[in-house]
């Protein structure tokens with residue numbers, strides 16, 4: 001079966017590679033010529049652990065192009081374009097509308113199945129179907145991959161959700177089942193539902209995870225005030241199997257555009273339907289607030305930041321990714337710099353450092369921690385949760401650092417070990 005994937009964005013490229021690995025004949029299109037040129041030379045244009053290796057493995061089954069005309073060979077066309085937020089944080093559907101129009105203009109009318117992979121607000125599948133007309137069957141199936149774990153997530157998803165239009169043809173259902181047969185055979189839950197339900201599933205899932213994060217973050221502020229330990233508290237609640245432990249880490253708040261953008265889009269979807277999403281609005285506010293809480297913690301340690309030299313460890317929105325979008329580390333540092341702090345930044349991933357240099361040229365990034373003159377560093381701030389951070393030579397750093405203070409925004413360090421060395425250790 002020949003499959004077409006439109007847009008070689010972040011998780012979508014991973015999806016294309018995995019479908020190729022499953023033996024499907026995949027063609028991936030992007031209107032960005034440079035990106036396609038790189039991919040034709042087998043350069044993985046994004047960073048994800050194992051992606052480069054996988055791309056090399058599937059060369060036989062995957063092709064890249066910028067030409068919509070070739071689409072006619074394909075039975076199933078995935079539309080996986082980016083749906084960013086507009087200035088008021090509503091979902092911008094321009095890319096999805098443009099892709100639909102291009103399909104309509106370039107394809108013959110012969111029973112093609114269009115699968116919408118993008119995260120889209122309620123009503124979008126209907127709009128796409130109206131743009132495309134009766135010869136195209138619109139099916140949508142949301143994406144639950146996480147960056148950094150995307151490769152694993154694709155082959156071992158918790159569920160596959162397929163959104164059908166109520167009257168979808170039997171033939172279309174069969175095609176999609178064939179596509180996902182690998183998962184169906186492994187008994188991974190396969191949900192078929194209507195457009196409206198399905199459109200909300202992705203927003204509800206991301207917003208629920210964001211709710212867990214904001215809940216524990218809000219509680220961390222009370223815990224801090226009364227002298228309770230938020231990590232122990234979280235352990236104490238998740239041992240109840242009904243609660244479950246994931247996404248109960250009180251950190252600096254969630255980053256990257258999926259949670260921030262999907263939470264905000266859901267708030268708009270409530271209000272566009274004459275309702276108020278009270279919980280989800282509070283989740284969003286708490287997330288903004290958590291960064292300020294951590295900043296206050298730093299500021300209150302000393303009154304004036306002007307003379308402080310800070311080393312901030314890790315920049316991306318989470319470990320092993322080069323993605324800086326909505327990174328809490330970057331938001332934190334910008335606030336610190338506004339207050340006059342001199343900041344040196346480091347991320348272990350070369351690609352993340354490259355991206356910082358491209359998008360934030362004003363930031364002082366270092367390539368090797370060995371090059372840091374610790375005698376000039378007053379504090380260290382940890383902003384992204386790399387476990388490997390525990391393996392740094394802390395005794396050596398302690399012997400050189402001007403002021404041995406660590407603010408751990410990810411509660412990642414072994415508190416006892418760090419305190420024993422002599423550091424003043426502040427966490428969330």
Ligand code: UGA
Pocket residue numbers: 011119143144145146147148206209213246247248249250251252253254255256258259317318
């Ligand atoms: C998220 C969802 O987990 C995926 O299922 C979804 O497909 C994806 O968004 C998407 O919509 O594309 P992702 O944003 O890649 O995936 O990363 P997560 O691992 O979910 O982390 C999101 C943010 O939450 C990160 O900034 C992380 O540091 C933060 N987080 C996570 C916490 O602050 N506390 C936690 O306990 C867990």
